[in-house]
Amino acid sequence: MSGTVKKDPIDWNAALKEMLSGGITRTILSVILGFAVGAFFMIVSNKEFLQSIGFFFADPLASLRAASDVVGAGYGALIKGSVYNSAAASLEGSIRPLTETLRLAGPLIAAGLGIGLGFRVGLFNIGGTGQLVSGLIWATFVATRLELPPVIHFVVAIIAAIVGSTLVGAFVGFLKARTGANEVITTIMLNYIIVSFFNFLLLDNNLLQGATAGGHTKSDPAFDTARLPGLLGDSFALNLGFALSLIAVVIYWWLMERSTIGFRLRAVGFNASAAKTAGINVEGTYVLALGLSAAFVGIAAANQALSSTGGVTPTTHAGIGFDAITVALLGGSSASGVLLAGLLFGAFKAGSSAIQIEGISPDVLGIVQGAIVLFIAAPPLIRAIFRLPPPQTTSMLSALRSKLFGRGGK
Amino acid sequence: MSTETKKEVRESRKTPVVMGSLATVILFFFGILGKPATVSFELTGVRELVQLPNLDVPSNLLGTSAGVLLLAITGFVAWQVRKNIRPSIWFSLVFGAIALVALLGWLAAGAVVPVAFILGSALVLAVPIILGAMAGVMSERVGVVNIAIEGQLLTGAFVASVVSTLTGNQIIGILSAMITAALFSAVLAVFAVRFMAQQIIVGVVLNVLAIGITNFLYQQWVTEDESATNSPGTLPIIHVPFLSDIPIVGPVLFQNRITVFLAIGIVVVLWFVLFKTKLGLRARAVGENPLAADTVGINVSRTRFWWVTVGGLLAGLGGAALTIGSSGSFGREMSGGLGFIALAVVILGRWHPGYATAAALLFGFSIILRIWANQVSPGIPTSFITMVPYIVTIIAVVGFVGRSRPPAADGIPYVKG
Numbered sequence: 001m002s003g004t005v006k007k008d009p010i011d012w013n014a015a016l017k018e019m020l021s022g023g024i025t026r027t028i029l030s031v032i033l034g035f036a037v038g039a040f041f042m043i044v045s046n047k048e049f050l051q052s053i054g055f056f057f058a059d060p061l062a063s064l065r066a067a068s069d070v071v072g073a074g075y076g077a078l079i080k081g082s083v084y085n086s087a088a089a090s091l092e093g094s095i096r097p098l099t100e101t102l103r104l105a106g107p108l109i110a111a112g113l114g115i116g117l118g119f120r121v122g123l124f125n126i127g128g129t130g131q132l133v134s135g136l137i138w139a140t141f142v143a144t145r146l147e148l149p150p151v152i153h154f155v156v157a158i159i160a161a162i163v164g165s166t167l168v169g170a171f172v173g174f175l176k177a178r179t180g181a182n183e184v185i186t187t188i189m190l191n192y193i194i195v196s197f198f199n200f201l202l203l204d205n206n207l208l209q210g211a212t213a214g215g216h217t218k219s220d221p222a223f224d225t226a227r228l229p230g231l232l233g234d235s236f237a238l239n240l241g242f243a244l245s246l247i248a249v250v251i252y253w254w255l256m257e258r259s260t261i262g263f264r265l266r267a268v269g270f271n272a273s274a275a276k277t278a279g280i281n282v283e284g285t286y287v288l289a290l291g292l293s294a295a296f297v298g299i300a301a302a303n304q305a306l307s308s309t310g311g312v313t314p315t316t317h318a319g320i321g322f323d324a325i326t327v328a329l330l331g332g333s334s335a336s337g338v339l340l341a342g343l344l345f346g347a348f349k350a351g352s353s354a355i356q357i358e359g360i361s362p363d364v365l366g367i368v369q370g371a372i373v374l375f376i377a378a379p380p381l382i383r384a385i386f387r388l389p390p391p392q393t394t395s396m397l398s399a400l401r402s403k404l405f406g407r408g409g410k
Numbered sequence: 411m412s413t414e415t416k417k418e419v420r421e422s423r424k425t426p427v428v429m430g431s432l433a434t435v436i437l438f439f440f441g442i443l444g445k446p447a448t449v450s451f452e453l454t455g456v457r458e459l460v461q462l463p464n465l466d467v468p469s470n471l472l473g474t475s476a477g478v479l480l481l482a483i484t485g486f487v488a489w490q491v492r493k494n495i496r497p498s499i500w501f502s503l504v505f506g507a508i509a510l511v512a513l514l515g516w517l518a519a520g521a522v523v524p525v526a527f528i529l530g531s532a533l534v535l536a537v538p539i540i541l542g543a544m545a546g547v548m549s550e551r552v553g554v555v556n557i558a559i560e561g562q563l564l565t566g567a568f569v570a571s572v573v574s575t576l577t578g579n580q581i582i583g584i585l586s587a588m589i590t591a592a593l594f595s596a597v598l599a600v601f602a603v604r605f606m607a608q609q610i611i612v613g614v615v616l617n618v619l620a621i622g623i624t625n626f627l628y629q630q631w632v633t634e635d636e637s638a639t640n641s642p643g644t645l646p647i648i649h650v651p652f653l654s655d656i657p658i659v660g661p662v663l664f665q666n667r668i669t670v671f672l673a674i675g676i677v678v679v680l681w682f683v684l685f686k687t688k689l690g691l692r693a694r695a696v697g698e699n700p701l702a703a704d705t706v707g708i709n710v711s712r713t714r715f716w717w718v719t720v721g722g723l724l725a726g727l728g729g730a731a732l733t734i735g736s737s738g739s740f741g742r743e744m745s746g747g748l749g750f751i752a753l754a755v756v757i758l759g760r761w762h763p764g765y766a767t768a769a770a771l772l773f774g775f776s777i778i779l780r781i782w783a784n785q786v787s788p789g790i791p792t793s794f795i796t797m798v799p800y801i802v803t804i805i806a807v808v809g810f811v812g813r814s815r816p817p818a819a820d821g822i823p824y825v826k827g
Contacts (some may be wrong), residue, residue, distance in 0.1 A: 041623070041626055045626070045627065045630045045631055124610050126614070175804075175808055179424070179807075179808045181804070181807045181808045182757065182807065184557070184610065184753075185753070185754055185757055185803065185804075185807050186804055186807060186808075188750045188753070188754065189754060189800040189801075189803045189804045189807075190800075190804070192747065192796070192797070192800045193797045193800045193801060193804075196793040196794070196796040196797045196800075197793065197797065199793045200791050200793035200794065203791070203793070322618075325614055326614075326615070326618060329611060329614075329615070360630070361625070361626050361629035361630040363622055363625035363626035363628075363629055363630075364622075364626050364630075365622075366618065366621060366622030366625060366626070367619060367622035367623055367626055368622075369618060369622065370615055370616075370618035370619035370621075370622050371619065373611075373615045373618070374601075374612070374615045374616070374619060377601065377607045377608060377611045377612050377615055378601050378605035378607040378612070379605075380604075380605045380606070381601075381605050
């Protein structure tokens with residue numbers, strides 16, 4: 001190699017080092033480690049394995065076999081339930097898991113973008129749940145109490161969901177801007193307040209409770225005109241919600257990377273006092289950022305409210321507001337990262353029933369999810385475990401990239 | 411607090427404004443529009459040694475007098491603010507207590523209020539919140555934001571229940587719960603101190619992990635045979651001789667499980683250590699100005715690590731109070747957000763063990779109030795009673811403690827230069 005270095009401007013060694021020290025390598029390794037932690041829990045809670053431990057020294061292979069069996073069964077079921085079901089009789093059946101993954105990933109991606117936007121501005125929006133439920137309230141009102149023509153109906157309902165969520169986020173931003181109230185506390189408190197309020201609305205049939213709900217907290221099913229249309233026909237549950245999330249990814253990318261607003265947001269996130277000195281209205285930016293953050297969560301709310309054929313219940317939010325935090329963290333708050341992270345965690349949701357059938361509690365996926373993000377949160381830890389080089393500041397990787405893709409290179 | 415006489419900025423008018431609006435609401439709705447039916451405050455139970463007569467008051471009269479009294483407090487606070495004196499936090503506490511009595515009187519118009527039962531239950535329900543908040547105070551005072559209290563409570567609850575059942579010894583159960591939660595907390599400490607990770611992120615993630623791990627073990631293993639793994643029973647109730655016979659105070663404070671006594675003791679000890687000892691002074695220095703602390707020879711990393719970890723011991727005890735101190739068995743995600751409430755309580759209580767305990771009692775009170783209000787006046791939508799403490803927290807964060815300041819270095823990793 002040394003012979004070519006003189007002519008070639010690219011130092012392959014430095015490029016490799018930079019790649020290894022970069023965020024993508026770390027993310028991949030974190031995901032692998034997360035799955036390893038999940039495997040550990042599956043193994044130590046497995047009966048066959050625990051029995052084989054008793055005669056480990058007589059037959060060590062039995063333990064290994066039991067361990068690999070349970071891990072294989074667990075993650076095998078995850079793939080079967082979320083990507084491709086080779087056992088299904090028809091093509092429809094075999095790709096259904098993949099469409100389910102996309103369906104469940106949709107709201108995670110949208111809400112993850114919202115939380116990620118907050119992170120980029122240095123704000124911790126823990127209020128995804130409250131904002132999502134507020135969106136649910138507005139969308140459910142439009143979807144069950146107003147009669148509008150087809151298409152217009154679901155469009156109005158989607159807008160209502162986004163507005164409902166945005167108002168809550170902007171309110172938090174307003175409180176922060178005016179009084180300095182810490183958004184972590186106000187968003188957590190608003191989660192409880194809005195969920196209680198939703199319960200109240202769902203218990204009164206003059207408000208949002210359904211006609212047949214009896215004493216239960218349940219709304220009427222959305223009018224057919226308000227329901228999001230399917231993307232792949234009636235045999236799949238995948239609907240417009242996923243497309244909306246993809247559009248949200250593009251908007252987010254443009255907003256954060258290309259627009260003036262995005263520049264303002266990132267400037268405040270990078271250094272609020274410097275931004276202030278530069279003439280940026282930091283308080284106004286907080287209101288804007290939390291409002292926009294919640295607007296993306298509102299897309300997830302529309303998805304939840306307008307997808308189900310039954311009515312909306314207090315559990316319709318499905319913990320998405322909280323999962324979105326892990327999605328945003330895993331995705332590094334970038335558009336493409338959140339998309340991929342949302343797909344991964346969507347796959348976890350889609351695969352959980354298949355894992356249950358294997359006799360393994362799907363809660364193991366919660367452990368995997370937590371472990372992955374824990375490793376992500378501490379770059380030095382991953383570097384220490386895998387002996388990766390410290391962050392590199394050479395420009396070799398971009399030089400390599402431009403050489404390979406021929407843009408702006410020599 | 412009120413001794414600061416020289417101030418450049420004017421005292422905020424938010425406190426009297428918020429107080430005034432609340433007082434007006436109470437005077438108007440509970441007083442003028444209140445029901446004339448008599449409400450009876452039952453001070454002593456039937457079987458108690460010393461008997462006190464019940465206090466009977468018409469509900470609307472109680473509401474009116476409470477409203478007037480609250481307006482008077484508001485007036486005094488407004489006068490202080492005009493004079494640029496910072497009102498003591500005690501005014502807020504007394505204000506809150508009177509408002510709660512008015513609420514009780516309004517809810518129970520025509521019924522009996524079992525005072526001792528409500529106060530005692532509020533204390534028991536507040537114990538996990540108090541201990542969680544003490545964990546929060548310990549870690550935030552040294553500059554580590556602790557969002558993971560929820561996870562520590564949950565871990566403690568799980569371990570206390572399972573270990574007590576397996577060993578048949580509740581004390582071993584409590585100790586294991588404390589140690590496990592402390593180890594859990596040590597993870598936060600290591601990530602925050604050694605790896606300089608974003609503390610709020612690590613906290614959120616640790617909660618996800620605690621929920622995931624307890625759910626998984628519960629589903630996979632505990633539910634197989636609940637009687638062999640998850641039926642520890644509850645701790646015995648200790649009657650303190652003589653003291654437990656005092657009316658009201660006795661049943662509320664001196665007839666309790668050991669977890670309650672420990673919680674009260676811990677609050678006092680933590681207050682003493684934090685504000686009256688060299689150890690506490692050093693810890694606060696680390697939280698306020700780690701560079702200065704480092705300069706005078708305090709080991710910032712070690713202080714942070716130990717305070718956060720020992721805080722975990724307390725949260726673990728709080729978790730144990732949830733299972734063997736109260737319900738008698740573990741349930742899925744049974745901490746149900748108490749850890750987040752503890753976090754709010756830390757801020758409401760201005761990072762002070764005593765005030766935080768008062769705030770935690772408010773939450774305990776609201777929980778028992780919701781349960782009890784359902785029985786006395788079923789017409790009232792309990793959703794709104796559920797909301798009250800959360801709304802109070804927001805009002806407090808916005809109006810009362812908006813200007814109170816967390817430890818200056820809270821949440822910032824310290825890089826030794």
